[in-house]
Amino acid sequence: MWPRLKTISEQVIVITGASSGIGLTTSRMAAMRGARVVLAARNEAALRKIVEEIRDKGGQAAHVAADVGKEAEVRKIADAAIETFGGFDSWVNNAAVAIFGKIEEVPVAEQRQLFEANYWGVVHGSIVAVAHLRARGGALINIGSVLSDRALPLQGPYSAAKHAVKGFTDALRMELEMDGAPISVTLIKPASIDTPYPDHAKSYMASKPKLPPPVYAPDVVADAILHAAQHPVRDLYVGGAAKALASMGGWAPRLSDVVMEQTAGQAQQSDRPVDDRPHDNLYEPSTDGSERGSGNRFVRGGSLYTRASLNPLAAAAVAVGLGATAALLRARRSLSRR
Template sequence: MQIRHKPLREQVIVITGASSGIGLATARAAARRGARVILAARNGAALDDIAHDIQERGGEARAVVTDVSRRADVEALAAEAVRAYGGFDTWVNNAGLSIFGRLEEVSDEDHRRLFDVNFWGIVYGSTVALPQLKKRGGALINLGSIASDLAFPIQGMYCASKHAIKGFTDALRMELQEEGAPVSVTLIKPASIDTPFPEHARNYMARAPKLPPPVYDPADVAEAILYAAEHGPRDLYVGGGGKVMSSLRKRVPSVTDWMGATAMSRTQKAAGPAKPDRDGALYAAGRDGTVRGASPHHVMRSTYTQASINPVLTGILLAGATAAAAALLRRSGRA
């Protein structure tokens, strides 16, 4: 069955983890482009403020307090979307968090909680959303990571959860294709993104956590997600640095093992000491309401991602550059 995606201005979009970071950036960008957005997260006060701000700017948004690790909460989120709008066209499974610490030091309880949020949150979101998406057609978008393709120390169980998300997402896509369901399934793979991700992580280290460079703007991830909502690609990387590392992992895995062992532990530790409260948002909602984090590194926009989601523009630019180069060579020849 052919999959047809509506323009964003005609869509209802459900976004989990919408109270900060990538989810918040995506919700605001979607609302600016005319989509009706349903915001889900644990922090009800932050969600209400965000929904009010979107409405003040002429958009339409609803807030639904949701803990994605509970299937009943996710079912209630879908039911509210059906009650308010008759359904939804895109479902974005974005909620997730991390733990900074060596695998042997992290408690089993914390490891299980991380999987409850990161992996089971996406399983619940996907399986709850699919009955509606199959009826209407649309897009299911899961947030993986470059950690879906490669692993690194200090965030070992986070990497494991993102590997699991990739396996689940790929298998689900195949089953839907075999069934002929009118639903696209996209896995988004961001590199390091400047969000409150380190602040929301549970920290076992003596120093504050940080993300390794290069670090990219959350707007790049939001644009990739909204592109997927309209076009339904299979995978999208956000950040050329992440794409390079993923490709390197496939071709020379021993090199990325060496890089992880020699550099990644160091680059995930900030200069300052850890804060007294090290629990982050693992068990309770954190301080939400902001898109950007406090990365000490230069934050850049991803030319690679822009090229991936704007192939026509990229073709025009390449054609123009080729023509300019040819003209320059001709002039040089005449000279």
């Protein structure tokens, strides 16, 4: 059964990891477009302030303090959405934590903790969401990463978890299609995004982590998420750099290895000391309430590649127009030579 998705203004949308970064940006954007939103994260104080802000602007929102690594707490998110708004139409698994450092330096216990949030959080959220959406239809949107396709040194555990999210999402999508379930399943794969991600990350590097360029605004990801909530789509890369890196990793994996080995260290370490950063959020919530990160001087406010991906007809029209223009120029040059 092909999923029939509602417009954003008709939807109730659940968003995990909603207290900062992509989750916060998406929550605000969805509410601004008329959706009723259920925000979930570990930081209840931050969530309460965000919900009050949304309501003050005329939006409808509720919040649930929950650790997505714990299945029982994820079920409370769904229960709250059903109790408050009568159900939900889209569920966004966005919550994640990060660790920077060489794999041998990161304690296995901390790698397991990362998987609790980044992988098992997606599993818990997906199972809970699908159980509700089977009867009414809707969208399940999992936030992966370009690192779901291409691993990055100094972010090994994070890359491994995002690879696992991709495998889980792809398998779940096929199983739901086999059952004829009216659920769209999308994997969003962003490039580097200007969020507090490196500020909140656990780090074993000598200097404060930073995101490898180019860095895109979180609004670009939020727009892709809300597109997937309305239009069934399998995968969406956010940022042309994400698509380029994934393609390079597929077509020239060994060359990609060499390039990353030579550039990844410098690209992910700033000139700021490690202690010039808030406490990490691996086990407990850190400073929340911010969409953007610190220290990113050059941030791209949009992506032509992603915009084209969200509107393939427009992209085709542009391609046809460019082709026609090129043909006209060639014709003029040919005539001028006669």
